[in-house]
Structures are given as structure tokens and as C-alpha cells.
Amino acid sequence: MSRYTSATETDRQEMLAAIGVESIDDLFADVPEGVRLGRPLDIAPGKPEQEVFARLRDLAAKNVSAEDEISFLGAGMYDHYVPALIDSILSRSEFLTPYTPYQPEISQGGLQVMFEYQTAISELTGLPVSNASVYEGPSAVAAAGWLAHTHTKKTKFLVSESLHPHSLETLATTSAGWGTTIEMLPVVNGLTQLDEVVGDDVAAIFVGQPNFHGAIEDIAALSQFKGSALLVVQADPLTLGVLRSPGEDGVDICVGEGQTLGNRLDFGGPSFGFFAASQALLRRMPGRIAGETTDVDGRRGFVLTLQTREQHIRREKATSNICTAQALNALAGVIYLSWLGREGLVELGELLVSRTHYARETLAAIDGVELWHDQPVVREFALKLSKNAHEVVEFCSARGVNPGFAFDDNGLLVAITEQRSKADIDRLAEVLKEALA
Amino acid sequence: MSITENQLHADPSIEAHELHPQRSAVIETEQQRDHAKTIYEKSKPGRRAFVAPELDVPKHELPAKFRRAEAPKLPEIAEPEIVRHYNRLSKRNFDLDSGFYPLGSCTMKHNPKLHERVAALPGHARLHPLTNPKRAQGALELMHSLQVALGEIAGLPHVSLQPSAGSHGELAGVLVTRAYHEDRGDFRTKILTPDTAHGTNPATVTMGGYEVVKVGTNADGGVDIEDLRAKADDQVACLMLTNPNTLGVFDANIEEIAKIVHGVGATLYYDGANLNAVMGKTRPGDMGFDIVHYNLHKTFTQPHGGGGPGAGPIAVSDRIEPYITKPQVVKLEDGTFDLDFDRPKSIGRLRGFQGNFGVFVRSYAYILSLGGDGLQEASELAVLNANYLLAKLRELGVTDLLPPAYDRLCMHEFVLSGAPMKRELGLKTLDLAKRLLDHNFHPPTVYFPLLVEEALLIEPTETETKETLDAFAEAMAEILREGAEDPEIARNAPYGTPVRRLDEAGAAKRPVIRQPL
Numbered sequence: 001m002s003r004y005t006s007a008t009e010t011d012r013q014e015m016l017a018a019i020g021v022e023s024i025d026d027l028f029a030d031v032p033e034g035v036r037l038g039r040p041l042d043i044a045p046g047k048p049e050q051e052v053f054a055r056l057r058d059l060a061a062k063n064v065s066a067e068d069e070i071s072f073l074g075a076g077m078y079d080h081y082v083p084a085l086i087d088s089i090l091s092r093s094e095f096l097t098p099y100t101p102y103q104p105e106i107s108q109g110g111l112q113v114m115f116e117y118q119t120a121i122s123e124l125t126g127l128p129v130s131n132a133s134v135y136e137g138p139s140a141v142a143a144a145g146w147l148a149h150t151h152t153k154k155t156k157f158l159v160s161e162s163l164h165p166h167s168l169e170t171l172a173t174t175s176a177g178w179g180t181t182i183e184m185l186p187v188v189n190g191l192t193q194l195d196e197v198v199g200d201d202v203a204a205i206f207v208g209q210p211n212f213h214g215a216i217e218d219i220a221a222l223s224q225f226k227g228s229a230l231l232v233v234q235a236d237p238l239t240l241g242v243l244r245s246p247g248e249d250g251v252d253i254c255v256g257e258g259q260t261l262g263n264r265l266d267f268g269g270p271s272f273g274f275f276a277a278s279q280a281l282l283r284r285m286p287g288r289i290a291g292e293t294t295d296v297d298g299r300r301g302f303v304l305t306l307q308t309r310e311q312h313i314r315r316e317k318a319t320s321n322i323c324t325a326q327a328l329n330a331l332a333g334v335i336y337l338s339w340l341g342r343e344g345l346v347e348l349g350e351l352l353v354s355r356t357h358y359a360r361e362t363l364a365a366i367d368g369v370e371l372w373h374d375q376p377v378v379r380e381f382a383l384k385l386s387k388n389a390h391e392v393v394e395f396c397s398a399r400g401v402n403p404g405f406a407f408d409d410n411g412l413l414v415a416i417t418e419q420r421s422k423a424d425i426d427r428l429a430e431v432l433k434e435a436l437a
Numbered sequence: 438m439s440i441t442e443n444q445l446h447a448d449p450s451i452e453a454h455e456l457h458p459q460r461s462a463v464i465e466t467e468q469q470r471d472h473a474k475t476i477y478e479k480s481k482p483g484r485r486a487f488v489a490p491e492l493d494v495p496k497h498e499l500p501a502k503f504r505r506a507e508a509p510k511l512p513e514i515a516e517p518e519i520v521r522h523y524n525r526l527s528k529r530n531f532d533l534d535s536g537f538y539p540l541g542s543c544t545m546k547h548n549p550k551l552h553e554r555v556a557a558l559p560g561h562a563r564l565h566p567l568t569n570p571k572r573a574q575g576a577l578e579l580m581h582s583l584q585v586a587l588g589e590i591a592g593l594p595h596v597s598l599q600p601s602a603g604s605h606g607e608l609a610g611v612l613v614t615r616a617y618h619e620d621r622g623d624f625r626t627k628i629l630t631p632d633t634a635h636g637t638n639p640a641t642v643t644m645g646g647y648e649v650v651k652v653g654t655n656a657d658g659g660v661d662i663e664d665l666r667a668k669a670d671d672q673v674a675c676l677m678l679t680n681p682n683t684l685g686v687f688d689a690n691i692e693e694i695a696k697i698v699h700g701v702g703a704t705l706y707y708d709g710a711n712l713n714a715v716m717g718k719t720r721p722g723d724m725g726f727d728i729v730h731y732n733l734h735k736t737f738t739q740p741h742g743g744g745g746p747g748a749g750p751i752a753v754s755d756r757i758e759p760y761i762t763k764p765q766v767v768k769l770e771d772g773t774f775d776l777d778f779d780r781p782k783s784i785g786r787l788r789g790f791q792g793n794f795g796v797f798v799r800s801y802a803y804i805l806s807l808g809g810d811g812l813q814e815a816s817e818l819a820v821l822n823a824n825y826l827l828a829k830l831r832e833l834g835v836t837d838l839l840p841p842a843y844d845r846l847c848m849h850e851f852v853l854s855g856a857p858m859k860r861e862l863g864l865k866t867l868d869l870a871k872r873l874l875d876h877n878f879h880p881p882t883v884y885f886p887l888l889v890e891e892a893l894l895i896e897p898t899e900t901e902t903k904e905t906l907d908a909f910a911e912a913m914a915e916i917l918r919e920g921a922e923d924p925e926i927a928r929n930a931p932y933g934t935p936v937r938r939l940d941e942a943g944a945a946k947r948p949v950i951r952q953p954l
């Protein structure tokens with residue numbers, strides 16, 4: 001079914017005449033006979049808008065979302081409230097529909113957003129350099145691995161056992177052709193163990209903050225042992241109002257998943273990845289970077305800058321292959337941070353700390369529940385259950401409470417957001433008690 | 438032209454956009470222009486938008502050694518001013534909903550409004566990616582249906598939706614190629630890319646751990662077969678190709694190319710950025726490609742968002758299937774859907790979770806709306822529009838100074854060379870592009886492909902009207918007429934835009950990439 005096009009029969013005839021061919025098929029003359037499809041695509045005929053809407057509404061209705069249950073699922077993406085002004089601003093065509101800002105004179109809005117976003121990420125991470133976004137969290141970790149490998153020319157990655165497993169897997173997949181190896185750093189009672197300076201064959205050390213099991217790592221202590229390697233921290237940006245900034249603890253690269261900053265869950269994406277680094281790594285950064293400059297009349301303006309790093313200029317010598325990234329999601333991020341504001345980020349972080357602590361204490365008091373570790377936590381914690389965690393999740397879910405992510409046969413990761421009240425936590429405790437009884 | 442640039446600069450009371458009054462792409466008054474303040478510069482301590490939920494549990498504090506001493510200097514600003522700030526910024530952008538955007542290789546077709554509505558349904562938008570598959574059946578069914586449809590369009594049955602953009606799909610393609618060869622004990626070191634290739638192709642090859650070997654282009658704009666034959670050896674893992682290529686030329690030798698590549702045991706990779714030319718007409722799988730990536734943010738209408746999000750799924754042939762990413766969405770015998778993690782030969786994952794699901798919703802809605810027949814018609818009209826626009830430019834004499842790089846029928850896009858214009862009028866492609874801004878058009882892609890001197894790559898897409906194409910051709914003709922009289926006008930363009938030409942060299946030399954606070 002023709003849709004979203006305007007060519008009438010008369011238009012088509014006039015256009016073909018202007019081109020000097022008889023039919024549209026004549027335009028495909030270069031396609032050799034042997035590779036023509038020669039039959040209609042085996043895809044159902046097009047449908048009117050209301051029917052497409054109904055089909056998608058019916059599919060959406062088959063999912064049990066955070067709208068339908070009390071959910072404590074996290075493990076990398078979190079059900080935070082997305083304020084209405086984000087929907088309103090992101091739905092503006094001027095943000096939604098342009099391409100990457102290749103023509104700065106008519107893209108000042110998008111470019112200034114990138115500049116403001118870079119500033120916010122730089123403030124959060126305490127690192128001077130941020131790019132304008134990468135795809136998402138785990139691939140940002142892999143991108144940091146590539147930077148570290150090409151910068152240090154070294155071939156070993158040390159990865160904490162408490163790094164998000166998706167990040168570890170993505171790093172392993174992505175690095176298959178680099179000639180690098182991955183060695184694991186053990187975790188004891190929630191914390192990554194490193195007690196001597198790493199070898200000079202190490203390109204980078206990867207740690208989560210908070211880590212996958214919710215524990216706050218002592219980044220300052222770890223950084224003492226980084227030697228000539230780069231210390232890469234995957235951080236949850238929403239915790240950086242209350243946690244020390246990675247930059248002040250000697251971190252070289254801080255990356256992470258930006259979903260917690262004003263982006264929907266969307267079953268895993270699109271969100272954005274952030275990528276911040278020390279000044280020394282500026283010219284090694286992947287992706288787009290916006291910079292401030294002036295126009296011929298001396299007016300302030302913004303452009304994509306340091307482009308000689310990028311694939312369209314440097315091709316096989318580029319610092320990365322990234323082209324399309326996550327600009328719209330990064331815009332959501334910077335609007336969210338402006339909406340929270342300087343004080344709000346801290347207040348929200350403090351609320352999470354208090355509620356998470358309450359939840360951990362309340363749940364740990366249940367028979368059959370132990371703490372996975374007893375380190376301080378911000379917004380998520382890991383429990384050891386006396387029963388199979390997958391079965392416990394099923395039991396609770398059937399009662400309208402999704403207790404979290406079963407990361408192990410007995411391990412349950414429970415996440416708290418500002419949308420989970422004390423009453424919700426108490427309800428979780430009730431259901432969990434029943435499940436373990 | 439009565440007033441020159443010199444007079445303009447001599448008399449500050451004359452405003453540039455009054456001198457060359459055009460239907461400028463994005464107009465701002467002088468007063469608005471001087472207010473390029475960032476949100477940080479509008480911040481004042483004590484202002485706020487956020488109201489925290491009540492603390493309904495005992496207060497708990499983090500140990501002091503982990504606590505941040507000074508809060509990050511985020512803006513302090515109330516909601517009305519946040520909204521005004523970003524609304525005002527939005528007005529400094531040109532966008533597809535406001536005008537023609539013939540950015541070659543980017544397929545700037547209409548983004549249907551329905552898609553935003555369906556992507557925002559709470560069952561999609563608030564679905565957590567780690568929800569038990571049993572309770573995410575709608576999402577998995579959607580993904581599976583999209584996989585089936587994309588597989589049919591490419592003629593390759595196995596689709597991985599995971600990669601996040603075109604270049605991420607390329608990386609997936611290179612990595613499955615490596616896994617395929619190494620699984621056979623076959624270790625290879627090189628990947629071939631044509632000199633017309635997009636920059637992401639060679640960049641991806643390097644990130645995949647291979648050496649880039651360039652293949653030349655023949656007089657018709659296709660792969661130089663002799664050069665390919667000379668370079669294809671048993672160290673070559675893959676040839677990455679787009680067909681039609683970035684010159685808008687369909688390579689009629691594709692069967693021969695596939696034979697040569699397969700003859701040395703390499704894979705043939707299809708960069709799907711140009712898939713919009715051939716849906717329902719021919720399929721990469723039928724041409725002999727083993728792996729293809731799609732740009733859902735091009736062919737399948739995901740809005741570009743000013744630089745993403747997108748999605749770059751790949752489809753592969755049977756022999757490559759064991760290696761694609763995991764988890765994979767599968768349909769079980771009982772008709773339900775699941776995530777399959779048990780894929781021992783898989784390269785693993787390339788990102789968190791299952792991919793950019795919100796993009797899948799939009800692209801699936803698009804495929805449902807158009808259907809097989811509509812997709813084919815979309816490609817036909819994309820090719821018709823491109824050829825018509827080229828014919829119109831010829832009719833108006835534009836091609837005298839901007840000749841097509843390959844003088845023949847094109848597919849969904851075509852390349853002009855600004856070399857004669859530069860010689861005759863002293864105008865560069867860049868000048869022409871900047872002057873187009875004063876005519877309310879987004880310029881074509883410029884200086885790409887690299888092979889063509891002063892290149893302009895023009896892709897109108899199927900969703901544009903004949904009237905729009907006519908108007909664009911007229912504007913091109915007018916700029917050339919004007920340039921013949923007074924090239925200074927285009928050389929100093931644009932005039933009516935929020936800013937004029939920017940000092941990009943200065944920005945790179947002394948990078949200011951964040952607001953000092």
C-alpha cells in the first residue's frame with residue numbers, strides 16, 4: 001500500500017517523460033536479470049493507520065510492564081520517573097527529525113545541546129572531557145577498552161568480577177580481533193580485590209561504581225594500584241550526586257549507561273552511553289564532540305570539533321567507527337539533569353540511599369534471606385536466598401510484585417527508585433516472606 | 438547585487454539577512470541571535486524544578502569516605518525557563534518536518550507520527566529489559582515479526598536485531614566473519630573495501646582487527662573487477678560493499694563479484710545504507726551477499742534525533758547463522774517466543790540487553806503500514822524521484838557546471854561534481870551548500886564520496902513531492918546564475934541563519950568542549 005508518498009499517476013507520467021524512459025522498471029535496468037526478485041515480497045499488504053495502531057496496542061498489552069506491577073527490577077536499567085517536559089521537548093520536530101549536525105549554521109540548537117550535555121557529564125564524572133554520546137553502557141565499556149588498547153599499546157584487560165556481565169561480554173565480543181586478553185579480578189564480600197600495582201602489560205582495569213552487586217567500590221584505593229594502566233569505571237550517573245566523582249579518585253575513563261537520566265526503559269533501548277575521560281585522552285575519544293567557536297560576525301556558535309579523530313575523515317585510522325550515536329537520548333539526559341538541578345540530584349540520591357538501606361534491612365530480616373555482601377549501597381543490593389531465586393521471582397510476580405533480577409540460582413538483585421515507596425517495599429517484604437516460607 | 442560584503446562589514450547597521458533576503462532555513466532576529474546563552478548561564482542558586490518525594494523511611498547516610506563533598510554544578514532553573522530554553526534552542530535547528538533534506542546516503546524520508554504514539558505505549562515504554570520472556574511476549578513477538586520481515590526484504594533468513602547503528606552492524610558483520618573463519622581453523626588478515634566506501638567501513642575493519650585493502654572503481658562507477666581479482670587472495674576475510682554504492686550506481690557485475698569473493702573463501706558484506714533503492718526489486722541475499730546490515734534510522738523511518746538513536750540489525754545466510762549475537766529472539770514450537778542464550782558458537786553480545794527496542798517498534802509499524810507492495814513502491818518512487826531530480830537539473834542547465842559524476846540513470850541518489858563550477862565561477866561545493874541554506878533547503882551530502890572532486894551526493898527519497906524537487910532544482914539554478922554575476926554572495930553565505938559561517942579550525946585548535954563553571 002502506497003503510504004507517505006505523493007506521486008499521482010500524472011506526476012509519474014510527467015516525471016518519466018522528463019527522464020526519458022517509459023516505465024519505472026526501466027530505471028532498474030542495471031539490476032541483472034539473475035538477481036531480480038521477480039515476485040512480490042512475502043510481507044502482508046499494508047494496513048490503514050488505525051489497524052496498525054490496534055496491532056501494536058495489542059502487542060503492547062501482552063507485556064507486563066512497570067505500569068502493571070510493583071517492580072524492583074534494575075541490573076542496569078531502572079524505572080525512574082520521566083518528567084513530562086522531556087516528552088514535550090523531545091517530541092518537537094526540530095529535535096526529533098534532523099540528522100547529525102553537519103551544517104552548523106542551521107543546527108545550533110542540537111550543537112548547543114551537545115555542548116550543554118558534555119558539560120553536565122563532565123560535572124558528574126569530574127573528568128574534563130566528554131563526548132556527545134555513544135550507544136549505551138556496555139558498548140561504552142568496550143569503546144573504553146579500544147581506547148585503552150590503542151593508547152597504551154598494551155594487551156591485557158583486568159576486569160572486576162563485579163563489572164556488569166553485559167559489559168564483560170560486550171568487551172570480550174568486541175575485542176576478539178585485538179590480540180588482547182581478559183583476566184578477572186576477584187571480588188570478596190562485594191568488593192573488587194587489587195592489592196598490588198598491576199603489571200606493565202595491562203592496558204586497562206574495569207570496575208563498576210556502584211558495581212553489579214550494588215556495592216560502592218573504593219575507587220581511590222583501587223586507583224593506587226593502576227600503575228601505567230588506565231582505570232576505567234562504569235558508573236551509574238544518577239548516583240554521582242552523592243558518590244565521590246570518579247575524576248577526583250584518579251579514574252582515567254568514566255563510561256556508563258545513561259538510561260537513568262530521563263530515558264524510558266523501552267525494553268532495553270534506545271538510551272545513551274556516556275563517555276568521559278581525562279584531558280590527555282582528548283584526541284583519542286570516540287564519537288562526536290561539540291565545541292564552542294564564533295562565526296564570521298563574531299557571534300558565539302557551536303560546531304562538531306576534533307573531527308580528524310573520526311571515521312569520515314580518518315577512515316581506517318579513526319579512533320572509532322561510531323557515526324550515528326544517541327543524540328536525542330542525550331538531550332533527554334541533559335533536560336533531566338536540568339530538571340533535577342544541582343540540589344535535586346543530591347536530594348534524589350539521598351532519598352535512594354535511605355530507601356535502599358531501609359529495603360535492605362527490612363528484607364534481610366526475613367528468614368531465608370542473607371546479604372550477598374555487607375558493603376554500603378546506593379540504589380541496589382544483592383541478596384542470597386534460601387530458595388531458587390528464579391522460582392522466587394515467579395512466585396512474587398504472580399502476586400503483582402516483581403522482586404528484582406535473579407542473577408544467580410540464589411542471588412537476587414533488588415533495585416530501588418523514587419517510584420518505589422516505603423509501602424511498596426513493605427509489600428515486597430510480605431510477598432518475599434511468603435515465597436521463602 | 439548592489440551591496441557587497443565589504444559594505445556590509447563597513448556598516449554595522451545593515452543586517453546580513455536583509456541584504457540577501459531569501460527564504461532562509463532558520464531565521465532569527467538580530468536580538469535573538471545575541472542570546473546564545475547556555476542553560477548554565479541562566480542558572481541561579483535556589484531555583485529549581487524538581488520536588489523530591491517525601492522521605493518515608495529513616496534517614497540513612499553514606500559513609501563519609503564515599504560521599505561527594507561538592508555537588509556537581511548542574512543548572513539551577515525552574516521548569517518554565519527550562520522549557521523556554523530548549524524550545525528556543527529547537528528553533529535554531531533545521532529539521533525534516535520543516536523542509537527538504539536531500540542528504541545523500543542518509544535517506545531522510547518522512548518519519549510517520551503514528552510511530553511516536555505506538556513507541557510510547559506504556560507496555561513498550563515501561564517494559565524492563567530483564568522482564569521474564571513469559572511476561573514480555575508482546576515485545577518478543579514484535580521483534581520476531583520484525584526479524585522475519587527484515588529477513589524477507591534482504592533475502593537472508595537469520596536476523597540479529599542487537600547492533601545499535603549501521604557502524605555497529607558493520608562491526609557485528611566483521612566479527613561473525615572472523616568467527617566463521619576461525620571456527621574452520623582459517624585465520625585471515627585483510628578486508629577489502631572499495632574506495633567509494635563510507636568511512637565507517639574502513640574504521641570498522643580496523644576495530645575488527647583486520648587490515649584495510651582498498652579496491653578501485655571502474656569507469657561506470659562499479660567495482661574495478663581486475664583490481665578485485667588481483668587483491669582477492671586467501672588472506673582476505675571479506676569484501677564490504679554497498680549496492681547501489683555511494684555513487685548511486687547499481688553494480689551490474691555483482692554476480693561476478695560474488696563469485697570472485699566466494700572463490701577465495703571470503704564473505705561478502707552488504708552495507709545496507711542504500712537499501713532504500715531496491716526493496717522488492719532485488720535482495721542482497723539473492724545477489725550473493727552473506728551478511729547485510731540495515732539502518733532502521735534510514736530505510737525504516739526511525740527519526741534521526743539529531744544524531745541518533747538508530748539501530749543496525751544484521752541478517753545472515755545459513756552458514757553464518759551459528760555465529761550471530763546472543764541472545765536471539767526465537768519462536769518456539771508452541772507458538773510462544775523466547776530469548777535463546779544457548780548458542781555455543783555465537784560471537785556473544787555487542788551491547789546490553791536486546792537492542793534498541795523502541796526503534797524496532799517504529800520500524801515494525803512502518804512495515805505493517807506499507808506492506809510488501811508498499812515497500813516495493815517506496816523504492817520505486819525513491820528511484821523515480823532521484824532520476825527526475827537529475828533530469829530537472831539537466832533541463833535547467835545546472836549540470837553544465839555540476840555534471841553528474843556518472844552520466845547515466847541513477848538509483849535512489851546521484852553524485853554531482855562541483856569541479857567545473859569551481860573552475861568557472863570560483864565557487865566551491867561548500868559555497869553552494871551554504872547558499873542553499875538561504876533557500877530553505879538542507880544541502881546534500883558534500884565532499885563524499887571522496888572519489889569525486891567537489892562532490893554533492895543528492896538523495897531526495899520517495900516522500901518528497903514533484904513540486905519540492907522542482908523548487909530545489911530552481912534554487913540550484915538560481916544560485917549558479919547569481920554566482921555567475923557575483924560569486925561573493927555565495928562565498929559569504931549563509932546570511933539569514935542563526936549564525937553564519939563558523940570558525941571550525943579555531944574550534945579544533947583551542948577546543949572548548951564544555952562550559953567552564
Ligand SMILES: Cc1ncc(COP(=O)(O)O)c(C=O)c1O
Pocket residue numbers: 322323324542543602603604605635637638679683708710711732747749
Ligand atoms: C554508506 C553508509 N554506510 C554506513 C553508514 C553508518 O551508519 P550509522 O551512522 O548508522 O552508523 C552510513 C551512515 O551515514 C552510510 O551512509
